[in-house]
Amino acid sequence: MAMKRDAGVQNDLIATWADMPRSPGHAFYDRLNKLLSDASFDAFVEEVCKPFYAATMGAPSLPPGRYFRMHMVGYFEGIDSERGIAWGCADSFSLRDFLRLSSSEKTPDHSWLSKTRARLSHEAHEKIFDWVLKLIAERGLVKGERIGVDGSTMEANAALRTILRRDNGETYRAMLTRMAKESGIETPSAEELARFDRKRKGKKLSNDDLTSPTDPDARIARMKDGTTHLAYKPEHAVDLDTGAIVAAPIHAADEGDVATLPATLKAAAENLADINLAPTRENPCELIADKGYHSRDGLKGLADGVWKTRISEPKPAKGYLRWHGDEAARDAVYANRARLKSGVGRKAMRRRGELVERSIAHVLDRGGMRRAWLRGRENVHKRYMIHVAGFNLGLLMRALFGAGAPSKAVQFLIQSRHSED
Known part of the structure; x- marks a missing residue:
């Protein structure tokens, strides 16, 4: 047998549907998709979000049902950022099927998620949460x-090092530098400022005195x-x-x-x-x-x-x-x-x-x-x-199929097959 040599990858000029790579399916996401489809999830979401889109004109946007599905993926896969959600969906054929993407459609990137979130109101997101709550309530949950x-x-x-004083807009570092100079340190270095901040008396980070310029709604708190x-x-x-x-x-x-x-x-x-x-x-x-x-x-x-x-x-x-x-x-x-x-x-x-x-x-x-x-x-x-709605859907999936998360679905199938053998 002659050894085949790798001559590099050359893109096909024409590919038939049968040649397209397809997902073998995912036990959890396939069942979740069927559950949402049977309950007319996409039709409900599109009706709720209809007032936020142009009626007759405009470029095609990210379908609202796909937007909410991607955030559910963020919960089920434990992905913290929207950029990570977009990357994870693009790398998985199973998640593409869950998003109901055709073989020729691109996975929405994080900018689409951001623009869609800004377009949809807070009340629209609340209605989706209420819809999921009603869905699980109908099953007695x-x-x-x-x-x-x-x-x-x-x-x-937002970072603590960017906070400003509310009264004069002075940065925290500038405030420390001023206080260090007043205490006798003429040209304090970063290490000296950190040491001074640690040991100074009366140290207090008060939300009444300090605010974040990048996220004014955030508050200083102990985690x-x-x-x-x-x-x-x-x-x-x-x-x-x-x-x-x-x-x-x-x-x-x-x-x-x-x-x-x-x-x-x-x-x-x-x-x-x-x-x-x-x-x-x-x-x-x-x-x-x-x-x-x-x-x-x-x-x-x-x-x-x-x-x-x-x-x-x-x-x-x-x-x-x-x-x-x-x-x-x-x-x-x-x-x-x-x-x-x-x-x-x-x-x-x-x-x-x-x-x-x-x-x-x-x-x-x-x-x-x-x-x-x-x-x-x-x-x-x-x-x-939407993450909380994903949690509630996980309860319903566990009640119906025995697994409330993708990882648990795989374990459940393996155990069920072993028990059948």
């Missing part, structure tokens, strides 16, 4: 009886790993009977849990109302949260409303509480404590620690959203909602 709430932090696409960055605060409201995320607003990172809870509960109530599961005074929904959400005014405001609180209570500093005549706050705190210490309350708290933390880990860590590559809270929230 939303009960609306117990809601667990918790927040986390995500790093913004979960102990580092300090410009950040945002996503907060999840999770159905504790199924694990589905019913709301996921993004707040300013310097706002406390007590301050952000009303907005999250409002979003959760609106989304539950869209699927006919809205809490009422006659049939309230249980609210389970950790001690960061406990406050007298908050519990007093939620008393006798549509939320039945089971919020963990921090220990008082002196071992007893003083009410100063505020009987409404006293009754609300004691009622919450009684519900919390019951067997149902303890079980609900354990459930919250499992499912709410799991949703945060899936979306932020495994899903690639711990670090935002977009600027502005609205831009970040647009993409975040």
